[in-house]
Amino acid sequence: MKVKSRDTAAISLATNHNAPPDLDKPIFTLSVASEILEVHPRTLMMYEHLSMISPKRTVTNRRRYSRRDVMKLQAIQTLTREHHVNLAGVRYILALLKRLQSAGVDPPEDLKNLDVTQLDV
Numbered sequence: 186m187k188v189k190s191r192d193t194a195a196i197s198l199a200t201n202h203n204a205p206p207d208l209d210k211p212i213f214t215l216s217v218a219s220e221i222l223e224v225h226p227r228t229l230m231m232y233e234h235l236s237m238i239s240p241k242r243t244v245t246n247r248r249r250y251s252r253r254d255v256m257k258l259q260a261i262q263t264l265t266r267e268h269h270v271n272l273a274g275v276r277y278i279l280a281l282l283k284r285l286q287s288a289g290v291d292p293p294e295d296l297k298n299l300d301v302t303q304l305d306v
Contacts, residue, residue: 208252209251209253210251211250212251214250217250218240218254222258229250232258233248237276238254239254256303256304257279257306268296278296279304283301
């Protein structure tokens with residue numbers, strides 16, 4: 186009977202497609218993340234150097250970006266490209282938007298397209 190219950194548990198875990206995606210699982214390499222974001226890999230290294238993003242590292246010290254990291258990088262790109270904000274301003278605006286969201290206040294009209302609900306700011 187034990188084997189049967191173990192098999193049932195394994196099947197239920199394997200077929201559980203309703204589980205939310207793990208946003209913090211480090212899956213993208215530097216080159217893949219830079220392709221997704223259409224930036225030079227050195228740009229992502231610069232964001233890391235400025236402590237705007239903190240990708241996980243493998244045992245061989247390779248960078249791995251999570252979905253949450255890519256979402257934050259997309260928000261950074263939106264602010265720098267569409268709103269012409271410098272990186273110091275980006276840091277401030279993202280923190281401010283997160284505080285507004287936690288207080289239940291709507292963001293300004295121009296920044297409503299930025300979703301900071303799942304970002305680590």
